[in-house]
Amino acid sequence: MTASQWVVTLGGAGAIAWVIYYFFLAARAGATARLGAAGIQRVAIEVLGGYTPSTVTVRRGLPVELEFHRADTDSCTEEVVLEDFGIRQYLPAYQTTAIQFTPTESGTFAFSCGMGMVHGRLVVRDEVSNDGHN
Numbered sequence: 001m002t003a004s005q006w007v008v009t010l011g012g013a014g015a016i017a018w019v020i021y022y023f024f025l026a027a028r029a030g031a032t033a034r035l036g037a038a039g040i041q042r043v044a045i046e047v048l049g050g051y052t053p054s055t056v057t058v059r060r061g062l063p064v065e066l067e068f069h070r071a072d073t074d075s076c077t078e079e080v081v082l083e084d085f086g087i088r089q090y091l092p093a094y095q096t097t098a099i100q101f102t103p104t105e106s107g108t109f110a111f112s113c114g115m116g117m118v119h120g121r122l123v124v125r126d127e128v129s130n131d132g133h134n
């Protein structure tokens with residue numbers, strides 16, 4: 001290959017690596033809720049054989065809305081359970097289901113599918129930065 005072909009090839013590989021990092025690794029690492037209108041902390045969670053992001057950070061004492069978009073039809077993920085908040089919710093396939101609650105205590109709380117097979121974590125802090133990542 002010529003030098004310019006190498007540049008194009010390496011540039012393309014770099015762009016692909018960045019996309020993979022941004023959409024998969026960064027998203028999986030966790031997300032901090034964005035503070036929306038009426039002080040509601042909204043987080044979109046993709047349900048596809050697991051939860052992306054799998055760790056969600058929110059601020060204590062403000063309402064949280066988790067928007068679960070279920071992108072699969074596997075019966076495993078048809079329910080999501082937030083046991084510490086007394087929530088068990090059916091998630092219709094290919095729809096977004098919003099779950100609202102207000103965390104009153106800080107700490108780390110698990111959420112999972114109805115069978116306890118796929119897991120996520122809700123981290124409740126007294127203060128969080130709102131830069132989109134934690």
Ligand SMILES: [Cu+2]
Nearest residue numbers: 076113115117
């Ligand atoms: Cu399951």
